[in-house]
Amino acid sequence: MQVLHTVAELRTALAGQAGTAFVPTMGNLHAGHVSLVELARRHGSPVVASIFVNPLQFGAGEDFERYPRTLAADCEKLAAAGCDLVFAPDVDALYPAPQDFIVQPSEALTRDLCGAFRPGHFAGVATVVLKLFNLVQPRVAVFGKKDFQQLRVIQELVRQFNLPIDIVAGDTLRESDGLAMSSRNAYLGATERIQAPQLQRELAAVVAAVQAGERDFEALCATAGRHLKMAGWRVDYVALRDAATLQSPMPDSARLVALGAAWLGSTRLIDNLDFSLGNPA
Template sequence: MRVLHTIAELRSALAGTRDIALVPTMGNLHDGHLALVRQARARAGDSGLVVASIFVNRLQFAPHEDFDRYPRTLERDGELLDGAGCDIVFAPAEDELYAQPQTFKVVPDAALADLLEGHFRPGFFTGVCTVVMKLLCIVQPRWAVFGKKDYQQLMVITRMVEQFALPVEVIAGETRRADDGLALSSRNGYLDPAERARAVQLAQALQAMAAAIGQGERDLAAIEARAMQTMHEQGWVPDYLTLRRRADLLAPQAGDLEGGTPLVALAAARLGHTRLIDNLEF
C-alpha cells in the first residue's frame, strides 16, 4: 500500500487504471470505515485499485465545531487500511487540496440539504459537496463508497452525482454497530466511559419510534415529541428525532403510513460535549 500526499503523485499512480474505487474519509478510522474499504475492494476486484482519502475538511465545520480537535491518526489509519485491502491512501495537506481559497463551491438543493443536519449545521453540505466533488475530479473513480450512518449526506452526494451526470456509481455501506447497538463513529472516542455506556440510548430511541409505527400509532408529532422528551430525561440535548420518507426525507403523509412507504427514523443529539447522529430504516 502506498501513502501519497499530492494530487500529481496520485494521478500518476492511477494513470491507466479504469476500475478505481474511492472511499472518502476524515481519518480516525474504525471498523465501519474498514467495512467500506472491503466493499470497495470487492467492487474493484484484483485488477482494480482501492483509494481511501484521509482529509479533515475545514469547509464542513462551523467555527464553533471540532475541526481543531478532530483526531488526526494517519499512521494508525494506514495500518488499518493496509489490512483491509486498500491500495493507495491519499492524505493531502490542506494547502494541497485547497492550493488557493476555494471560492467556487457546490451548493446542494436546499429542499434536501437545508433540513435536519443542514438546518442545525448551516453550510455543512456545501462543504461536503465541494470536497467530494473535488475528490471525484481528482481520483476519477468508477465507484465511490459512503456509509449509511451519514444518511442525509449519502442522499445529498447521490443526488449531486446524478444531477452532474458524473461517471461514478455511489455505493451505500450499511451502518456498523458495536455489540450494544451504538453506531460506530469517530466521534465516539470523545465519550468518557460513563457517556459511552449511555450512548446506545440514541439507537434505542430510534427503535422505539419505528416500533410505534409498526404497532399502528399514526400521530407522528406525538411519537417524535415522546422521543425528544425521553432523550431530555436521559440527560441528552437532542437536535432532532424524526420520522421521514426515505425517498426525500420529507415527513410521511397518512397514505405513506398506510401504504407501506419505506421510512427512516433519524436522530442527532448531544451527550456531554459530543454530538452523535444515527438512523434506522424500516
C-alpha cells in the same frame, strides 16, 4: 499499499485506471470504515481511500482543530483491509487557492435535520467530494449510511452532475450495545459512553411503533426526544422522513428513515434506522 500526499502523485498513480473504487474518509478510522473498504473491494479495483479533515464542512466552534489525526494507525487498518492506495493531502494540496467556488446542495435535502444545526456543512461536504471525485475519477464510491443525510446529498450530487459513478451505501456498523460506530465516540466520557446507546434505542422504538401501525409520526418523535431530554441529552432533532426525499412521509412512501441527533455533554451523536413498513433495516 501506496500512501500519496500530492495531487500530481495521485494522478500519476491512477493514470489509465478505469475501475477504481473510492472510499472518502476524514481518518481516525474504526471498524465501520474498514467495512466500507471491504465493500469497495467487491465493487472495483484498485481501491483508493482518502484521509482528509475538510475545513469547509466545519462551522465556527466545531471540532476541526481537535478532530483526531491518526494517519499511521489509519494506514495500518487500510492496508489490512486490502486498500491499494491512500490519498492523504494537506489542506494546501486540496485547496491551493481560497475555495470561492462552492457546491450548493439542494435546499430540499439540507434545509433541516443536520443542515439546520450545521449551516454550510453540506456545502462543504459536497464541494470536497466533488473535488475528490474529479481527482480520483472512480467508477464506484462507497459511503456509510450512518451519515444518512450526507449520503442522500452525495447521491443527488452524482445524479445532477451526470457523474459516471455508482454510489454504494454501506450499512452502519454498531458496537455490541447498539451504539453506531463513530470517530467522535472517543470524545465520550465513561458515563456518557454507557448512556450513548439510548439514541439508537429511541429510534428503534419509533420504527417498531410505525411498523405496528402507529401513524402519528410527530407524536412518536416527540416522545423519543422527550425520553432523551429526561435522561440529560440536549436534542437537536428526532425525525421520521421519506428515505428518498428526506421530506415528511407520504402515503405512498416506499421506505422511511428515523433519524436523530443529540448531544451528550460536549459530544454530538447522530444515528438513523431506515426501513420499509414491512421490514426493519
